[in-house]
Amino acid sequence: MTSTGNDIVALKATNQQRSIHPRFYSKILSLSEQELFYRQVIKELSFEKFVWLLWSVKESVYKFMKRSEPTLLFSPVKIIIRGIDSPFRGGVTRFKYRQWENKNNQAGEDLYKCEIVFGPAIFYSRSKVHDEVIATEVSQNKNFDYSYWGIKSIDSPSYEAQSEAVRAFVLNRLNSILAHDYTDLSIGKNLQGYPVLLSGARELNIPVSLAHHDRFIAYSFILSPNIHTH
Amino acid sequence: MDRQEIIDELKKVLTPYMEDKELLGGINEQTDLIKDLKINSANLVDIIIDAESKYNIEIDMDSAEKMTTVGSCIDIITEKMNSKT
Incomplete structure (x- = not known):
């Protein structure tokens, strides 16, 4: 199936206190996903960012699938993230660009990568995580061949x-x-x-x-x- | 609590997550939370938690995934309220 899905979360527009409350994140993350947080490879992420990173991955998968299954409902806990690779860059930084767009054959620097299972389908995600924003793109092609992706900050939130x-x-x-x-x-x-x-x-x-x-x-x-x- | 009373309370739950509050004036049971009310999907879990508090119910995720329109929200809230009695 040829499709694409992406998502973006502006962290200032989320409720930080609520994001880290079990009542909130248990509706998004499975127990196995909650355990992923405590693995050393993603220790540089706050739990809040971890929750929204996984949300953006799951929402992106849903958008990818919804194109071919219009009646599909979004149920985050049914989209399972079974592994996360961290870019190991020593900390989360500000989104210092006005806009960012991927280049052809660009290596995945600065990107968090996940492998995701949804029913019989396997997906791959790549995400940019910054202090203010988390953005994700998903594909069924691990190398994201022929895939184009862009992120931009704008002046008005309307x-x-x-x-x-x-x-x-x-x-x-x-x-x-x-x-x-x-x-x-x-x-x-x-x-x-x-x-x-x-x-x-x-x-x-x-x-x-x-x-x-x-x-x-x-x-x-x-x-x-x-x-x-x- | 009848369906109209639930709608009236549901409007209070949805309002904080809407940029254009006037859209609430025209809602009916077919109104889609994201497409029609322009609510960002990142707020869907907030709405479920606020509804749980407002109606003193617990909404499991199998039910929550169906809460895409005003009508389906009322169906789930009614079902959960009735199951308590």
Whole structure:
């Protein structure tokens, strides 16, 4: 299945005290996932960030799957994270960019990587974790081949501003890659409310995922290899 | 507590997580929490916990995953309240 899923969490817009309360995190994390926190490899993460990292991974998997299963419901504890690799960089830093976008064949520096099981399916995630924001992209391809991902901070936290900015952000990247192949690109919605990429009135078979929360926006999309080589 | 009374209380639960409070004026049982009320998914667990406190019930995750619309929220809350009596 060709799909993509991403999520972003603006930590200032979450309730820090509540995030670390068992009543809250037990609705997101299984017992085996709670035990992951105490492994040495992720000791640099606060428990709050750990909870939201796993939330963003699970939400991204749900968005990936929902595209092909419109009736799917989001149940975080049913999406199982069975391992986390830390980037070992000695601490979490600020999101110092106005925007960040992955580059082709970029090694996974600074990225937390998870392996996830949901029913019979296996997923891989990569996440950027900063003081203010956690962003995740998931794929069924461990190397994230042909996968494009971007994160940006914006000035206004209003829903309308987020929605408009994330569409402009992803279209800017898509136009830079697809200008030779397609014209008049825009983002529409299908009947289930999922974003679709249009060229004029024609829907393209290029899955796009959008995420926004407070003053942060993010996208992911995946291209087929023949388009990617342009 | 009838369904209308539950809706009235549910509005108080949802309000803190909505940017445009006026959207609550037009809600009905088909209203989707994320698509129609523009509630961020990161607040869904907050809403479940607040509903548990408001109605003095416990909502298991199998039930929580169904709480996507106002109507399904009322169904689950009613079921949990009735199971206490």
